Amino acid sequence: MTATPLQTDASPAAIEWVPALIIGVVGLGLVGLVALDTGLRGVTLFTLGGALGAVFIGFQYGFASAWRRFLVAGEAMGIAAHFLLVGLCALVFIPAASLGLAASGSVAPVSVSLIIGAFIFGIGMQLANGCGSGVLFSFGGGSGRMLVALPFFILGSLLGSFLLPTALGWGSLGQVAIAGDAGDGARLVVNMGLIAAVGAAFYALGRRRGQTAPRQVLIGSVVIAMLCWLVFIISGNPWGITFGFTLWGAKIAAGLGVPVGDFAFWQWAGPQRALAHSVLADVSSLMDIGMVIGAGLLAAIGGGLRRQSWPSSRQLVAAALGGILMGIGARLAFGCNIGAFLAGIASGSLHGWIWFVMAMAGSWLGIRWRPAFGLSR
Amino acid sequence: MARLTPKLIYVLVILAGAVIVAGDHLTSRSLSGLGAPGDLGSACAPCGAPCTDTDG
Numbered sequence: 001m002t003a004t005p006l007q008t009d010a011s012p013a014a015i016e017w018v019p020a021l022i023i024g025v026v027g028l029g030l031v032g033l034v035a036l037d038t039g040l041r042g043v044t045l046f047t048l049g050g051a052l053g054a055v056f057i058g059f060q061y062g063f064a065s066a067w068r069r070f071l072v073a074g075e076a077m078g079i080a081a082h083f084l085l086v087g088l089c090a091l092v093f094i095p096a097a098s099l100g101l102a103a104s105g106s107v108a109p110v111s112v113s114l115i116i117g118a119f120i121f122g123i124g125m126q127l128a129n130g131c132g133s134g135v136l137f138s139f140g141g142g143s144g145r146m147l148v149a150l151p152f153f154i155l156g157s158l159l160g161s162f163l164l165p166t167a168l169g170w171g172s173l174g175q176v177a178i179a180g181d182a183g184d185g186a187r188l189v190v191n192m193g194l195i196a197a198v199g200a201a202f203y204a205l206g207r208r209r210g211q212t213a214p215r216q217v218l219i220g221s222v223v224i225a226m227l228c229w230l231v232f233i234i235s236g237n238p239w240g241i242t243f244g245f246t247l248w249g250a251k252i253a254a255g256l257g258v259p260v261g262d263f264a265f266w267q268w269a270g271p272q273r274a275l276a277h278s279v280l281a282d283v284s285s286l287m288d289i290g291m292v293i294g295a296g297l298l299a300a301i302g303g304g305l306r307r308q309s310w311p312s313s314r315q316l317v318a319a320a321l322g323g324i325l326m327g328i329g330a331r332l333a334f335g336c337n338i339g340a341f342l343a344g345i346a347s348g349s350l351h352g353w354i355w356f357v358m359a360m361a362g363s364w365l366g367i368r369w370r371p372a373f374g375l376s377r
Numbered sequence: 378m379a380r381l382t383p384k385l386i387y388v389l390v391i392l393a394g395a396v397i398v399a400g401d402h403l404t405s406r407s408l409s410g411l412g413a414p415g416d417l418g419s420a421c422a423p424c425g426a427p428c429t430d431t432d433g
Contacts, residue, residue: 019388026395033402038411045411100423106415108422109429144383147390161424168429175428237413243424249402270414270425278405279398283413289398296391308383335420343423 009079010205014303019142023300026104027293044234045283049290050297052239054228057295057304058136059220063337064125067363076206077213081221083199089346090191090227093238098184103236105347108334110354111172113164117332118340118355120325122362125337126370128153128322132241132336135287135323140295142305148316149323150245156327157242158249158260163269164331165264178352191348228342235283238343242330244285247274249327253349284339289335322366333358 027050034042055061093105106284108114125131130138135153139146173196206213219377221285233237254260254275261267266275277284299305310316330336333355335343341359367377403422421428 016384019384022388023391026391028396029395037402037409042411077407106423109426118394142383142387144386147383147386159427164424164426168426172429180423197385213414235411235413237415237423240413240423243414246424265426268414268420268425268427269418270416270420271414273408273412274414274418276406277408278402280402281408281411283411289394292394296387305384305387308387310383318398331424334424334426339423 016300016303016305019305020297020300023293027200027297028043030280030289030293034286037278038281041234042280042286045231046286046290048227048231048234049287050294052224052287053137053140053291053294053296054298055220055223055227056133056291057141059223061217061220062134062223063131063341064069064129064363067360068367068377070202071360071364071367074205074209075208075211076202077211078217080199080202080206081213081217083195083202084218085221085228086342086345087192087195087199087221089228089232089238089342090188090195090348092229092232092349093343093346094191095184096232101233101375103232105349106238106240106339106343106352107175107177107347107349108344108351109168109172109174110176110351111168112170113167113172113332114334114351114354115358115376117160117237117329117334119329120364121329121333121336122359122364123366123369124156124322124325124327124362126322126366127259127318127361127373127375128326128364129319129375132326132330133338135326136241136291137295138335140292141299142296142308143314144308144310145285145319149319153322153327154245154249154252154323154324155326156329157246157331158253158327159324160313160328160331161246161250161265162263162326167332178269178338178348178350180348183221187232188350191345195345219332221253231287238339238347239287239292240335241288242284242327242336242338242339243265243274244279244282245327246287246331247279247285250275264368275344312374314374318370329362
């Protein structure tokens with residue numbers, strides 16, 4: 001997570017009117033289509049996706065760089081801020097039933113595929129310089145690197161969907177909810193205790209090394225948590241990113257004549273329904289599109305699009321490779337840093353913690369590969 | 378000929394993406410409610426994966 005916000009000193013003349021107008025018109029057109037089918041709920045979630053895109057790019061809130069700075073330089077405050085975000089989300093996700101919400105958290109199996117997938121994802125997020133949310137908001141902001149990473153993320157995600165049914169047969173303990181047999185109150189206490197302990201450990205480590213948590217990062221965590229609460233309450237599920245990519249890949253492949261529907265993943269009830277209907281009818285896909293629009297609008301208004309340049313060809317290869325690895329990894333591991341790490345831990349699911357540990361291990365390896373692609377450690 | 382800057386490619390991708398999304402939406406079966414893959418069946422994961430035999 002970098003501490004540099006999107007440049008806010010740009011004069012009104014810095015606004016890039018043509019891209020801003022195009023993005024605005026596209027956004028309004030899509031809002032119209034969404035309103036026709038899924039009404040206010042769809043429009044609200046699309047708008048929340050836009051708000052998340054704007055907040056992420058405005059605060060330059062990311063995971064990959066913060067994890068890299070921890071592993072390379074021992075800077076721990078970024079990860080402490082991530083656990084602040086996780087803890088705030090947990091306050092609503094875990095006691096959802098007690099709060100009278102018609103929503104449930106994100107609990108996924110503890111499986112061999114989770115361990116492998118999260119590790120692969122960790123490598124990919126360091127090679128591509130961004131994770132699930134980072135690739136999406138940076139793509140929305142016109143990043144040349146992410147113009148390459150995102151299509152490969154989508155391709156990898158589709159490949160991952162073909163692999164997952166087989167990978168699930170490699171072994172699984174099933175869903176494991178931490179303190180799952182206890183009531184909502186006890187589950188909340190146990191999980192909040194765990195999240196607070198780990199977050200405090202990273203914070204204490206940072207303090208011992210003379211680091212301070214940037215106020216901007218803390219504010220970003222709080223704002224994103226509030227948006228996540230709204231997504232959870234309105235959609236009924238925690239915010240997730242990568243299923244949208246999988247769906248886009250499947251739609252494109254089907255359009256090219258690939259018999260996507262014959263693969264086991266796409267015969268499961270949920271994916272089958274998503275494939276048969278509009279990309280605007282799936283929550284993840286809808287919010288992803290909104291996120292691109294929101295990030296793009298803020299970037300155009302702030303003059304950020306014209307500041308983008310192409311990285312070196314070696315770095316673009318790293319972005320492509322990282323995208324593929326993240327796509328496959330996200331499917332095998334039931335999500336990315338948002339859908340598995342944030343939503344999983346905040347829902348009290350053991351898989352979220354395992355995802356965190358394995359993606360951190362993968363990041364360690366990915367960081368060592370970065371110099372081969374002309375990237376700094 | 379215009380240089381293929383990230384900004385130009387980006388704008389073209391946004392326009393192409395909008396056309397594809399609108400086309401997909403208008404040619405897909407209508408669905409009055411939003412869905413998430415984990416909502417259907419006896420899903421054991423947010424992506425809609427079912428519980429396997431080894432699951433508890």
